[in-house]
Amino acid sequence: MGEYHAPAVSTSQRRRIATLVFVRSRPSGVSRKMESLVAWVKVTQKKRLRVVDLDADRSPELARHLGVREVPSLLVLEEGRVVDRLEGRATGRQIDDLIRPYLAPG
Numbered sequence: 001m002g003e004y005h006a007p008a009v010s011t012s013q014r015r016r017i018a019t020l021v022f023v024r025s026r027p028s029g030v031s032r033k034m035e036s037l038v039a040w041v042k043v044t045q046k047k048r049l050r051v052v053d054l055d056a057d058r059s060p061e062l063a064r065h066l067g068v069r070e071v072p073s074l075l076v077l078e079e080g081r082v083v084d085r086l087e088g089r090a091t092g093r094q095i096d097d098l099i100r101p102y103l104a105p106g
Helices: 029-044 058-065 091-103
Strands: 017-025 052-054 073-078 081-085
Touching: 017 029, 029 052, 029 091, 073 091, 081 091
Parallel strands: 017 052
Antiparallel strands: 017 073, 073 081
């Protein structure tokens, strides 16, 4: 029997997984209320979307670089660039509407 070799797949052919950045502040009550919604997204969409936390108090330069004007914020990044955002308090429905266009096929 011969060996099987998988066809080469270029980087451009692979669907890159978007990243949802949860910009929060520990003392913020609104941030704490959104933590469970973001945690739910992280668990239910783990194969389709990368979810990371960014503490705006610990990394203010990065938050500024990403154009964050309000905490909490949710940013969608593709290939390192912010492609969508939701600032301030968000509901589960708003978060779902934000991420749906960026979910990798699953």
